[in-house]
Structure formats: structure tokens, C-alpha cells
Amino acid sequence: MEELSENCFHEATYLDQEGQLRTSRVPVVQELARRGFKHLPERFIRVHLEHDYDVVDLSLLNNVSEVLPSISMAKLRARSESTDWTRELAELASGANTWGMLIIKDHGVPGHVLDGVKDVVKEFFGLSFEEKKASVGSYVSVDNMGYVRNFVKSEDQPLDWIDRVTVKAAPVGATQGLHVWPQRPADFRHAIEQYVHEARTILNDLLEALAEALSLEKHVFLQNFDPKDSEINVRVNYYPPCPRPDHALGLTPHSDASALTLLMQFDTAGGLQVLKDKKWVNVPWPPEALLVNMGDLLEIMSNGKLKSPWHRVVTQMDVERFSVALFYNPSPRTLIDPIRDSNSLKDEGYEKVVVGDYLQHFYRVSPTAEKQAINFSKRPKT
Numbered sequence: 001m002e003e004l005s006e007n008c009f010h011e012a013t014y015l016d017q018e019g020q021l022r023t024s025r026v027p028v029v030q031e032l033a034r035r036g037f038k039h040l041p042e043r044f045i046r047v048h049l050e051h052d053y054d055v056v057d058l059s060l061l062n063n064v065s066e067v068l069p070s071i072s073m074a075k076l077r078a079r080s081e082s083t084d085w086t087r088e089l090a091e092l093a094s095g096a097n098t099w100g101m102l103i104i105k106d107h108g109v110p111g112h113v114l115d116g117v118k119d120v121v122k123e124f125f126g127l128s129f130e131e132k133k134a135s136v137g138s139y140v141s142v143d144n145m146g147y148v149r150n151f152v153k154s155e156d157q158p159l160d161w162i163d164r165v166t167v168k169a170a171p172v173g174a175t176q177g178l179h180v181w182p183q184r185p186a187d188f189r190h191a192i193e194q195y196v197h198e199a200r201t202i203l204n205d206l207l208e209a210l211a212e213a214l215s216l217e218k219h220v221f222l223q224n225f226d227p228k229d230s231e232i233n234v235r236v237n238y239y240p241p242c243p244r245p246d247h248a249l250g251l252t253p254h255s256d257a258s259a260l261t262l263l264m265q266f267d268t269a270g271g272l273q274v275l276k277d278k279k280w281v282n283v284p285w286p287p288e289a290l291l292v293n294m295g296d297l298l299e300i301m302s303n304g305k306l307k308s309p310w311h312r313v314v315t316q317m318d319v320e321r322f323s324v325a326l327f328y329n330p331s332p333r334t335l336i337d338p339i340r341d342s343n344s345l346k347d348e349g350y351e352k353v354v355v356g357d358y359l360q361h362f363y364r365v366s367p368t369a370e371k372q373a374i375n376f377s378k379r380p381k382t
């Protein structure tokens, strides 16, 4: 077994509990996996994993009447076929509330666009660590952009078994003059931008449909997304094979801070789990489908009628996995005014919040053991 060379680390800078600026050297997971480490380095070990909630496959449960809802984008868009449309809308409303996560079929993204993303992502992660570092810089916004570490807040925090590269794909011009798009492969930016273009249409259509599904005016959510300054961050996640899937996670449990997240995965289906009724449910993800998550910002906009799911990613021993998460947000300056429903007895008590303030708060407190960042925009209970 080889040692990890001196420079195969990411540097993570953070403020510790006392407000001191600290730097942590975080091993690059892909490099650990490449060297065939048979033991999980200590910083990745989670001792509590086996004491966590049970894990279930929906297919193994015969007493579960609900399944993860599956939406046909084609039927949702073809409003004229009214029975199908009404059925999709009903599925959308209940799914977005009870699961917060929806399978998106018939999404209409051309195969060559999806293949283009897969090709550039694989080519990027096929480069050596030094080549990757040279190909793309990093910069700090509220989230970490570039080819850098996931969030690190202390030396004791268990690390995720993941490598990732994140780019701000919209608004256009946001990254002008910054070295934040990978230069290799040369068509990385083009391939991602083609996908972002398709994704935006899907997400805008969903925002309208979600409003209609809740019997609201169809622009109530979409009106927060100015086409010129709403934001799209694209995070490419690479989960290398892991020597001890029983003691490590690919991604720590979290909800997404975004309004909506569109997910694609390739090569393998397993890994993503969503917490439902105190059980981790393996997400049954059909090969050609995309997935959409409600994010915290949409939960706030909808005053809790749509729920952001608590989810995580597990690792596998001999299998590598890629996913692309596309986070769709209003501009940071947008003031979110949660819907008020005078007929509803169920008011979750969300208050107005500025998007940028929420994101700052989310990243300051994350990671948390449970879903709690969102309380930032809730009225204190009396």
C-alpha cells in the first residue's frame, strides 16, 4: 500500500468554535481509493452508523401503501389531456409534501445532452490530482466553489467519502474573470451549460405545476426567480469505491438549502437514501429518470406545504458512482414572503427571509445532526 503523497490533500479553512481561523488538510478521497487502501482512514470513520435508523428498500415493504412518487414531465406539460394532467398534479402535491423528493420521468432532456455531461465529468475525474488542480481554481461564496473539499468545520468531524467539483452556472457573468470552470476537458463548460439550459425549463415548469398542485396562482413560486439573476450552482459528486461502507458515508445527512435541486446520476443506481418515518429508504431511481428535491427555500416559500427531505448518500465497496446536483435559487437579494393560506389551519409559521441571509445561516450551522437550519425563518413558538 502506498502512502498518500504530500500534495494529495485539499486545504479547508474554517472558523473554529472560538472564532479562530484554522486550516485542515483533508485527504483527497479519489487518491485514497486509487491507492487501494484496505482500511478506512480514521477521519472518515463514523462509529454511530450502526446505531442509526433502519435502512429499507421500498420493494421489500408489503405494508407500505406509499411509494416514492413518480411524475411524467410529458404528461404535466400536455395540459390538454386533462385526466392525466389532474392525476400528475395530485401525485405532485402529495409527493412534494410527504416525501419532498420526486422521480422525474419523460423529462425531455435529449440523450446527447446527458451523455455530454457524463463524458466531461468522467474525463475530469480521470485526470490526475495535479491535473485537476491545474484545470480549475476555487473561490469562496457562501458555498465552496471549484475543486475543493466539502465543508469542514473541525478536525473531529467525520469526513465524507466523496470528491466534488462545483461551478456557478448562472447568472451568466457571475464567474467572469474567475478561474472556476474546469479548462480540461475543453468542452466541460459547454456540456454543463447545455444541460443547465434544459434543466432550467424543467424546474420552471415544476415550480408552476407545484403552485397549481397546491391550488395557488401559478406564478407564486416562479416569480421569485428572475431569469437574469436567479442562480444555478452545479455540483458534480464522485463517490469512489469505499473499503468500509459500514463505517463511512458518501454524503452526510442534510437537506438542500436551495429552492429546488435536480439530480442526475450515472453508472450505478445505489447510494441515495431519504429519511421517511424514521427509516432510511433506498431511493428507487430508474436508469433514465432524473430526481428532484424540494429545498429549504421552497419549503419556506410554501410555508411548509412542500417539504425539503433529509437525505444522505451511502458508499459501496466495489462500485464508484457519479451524480450531478443542480441547485436552483432566487438571487441572494430576493425577499421570500411565505404564502399565507387563510383557509388552512396548518400554518407552519414561516416568516419573510432574504435568500442570501438564509444561505449564510445554513452554511454557518451545517452540518447539523437533524434538520434545523430552517428554524432560522420560523416564528418562535409561543
Ligand SMILES: O=C(O)CCC(=O)C(=O)O
Pocket (backbone or CB within 6 Å): 235, 237, 251, 256, 263, 265, 271, 272, 311, 313, 322, 323, 325
Ligand atoms: O449523490 C446524490 O444522489 C445526492 C447528492 C446530494 O444530495 C447533494 O449534492 O446535495
Ligand SMILES: [Fe+2]
Pocket (backbone or CB within 6 Å): 254, 255, 256, 311
Ligand atoms: Fe443534497
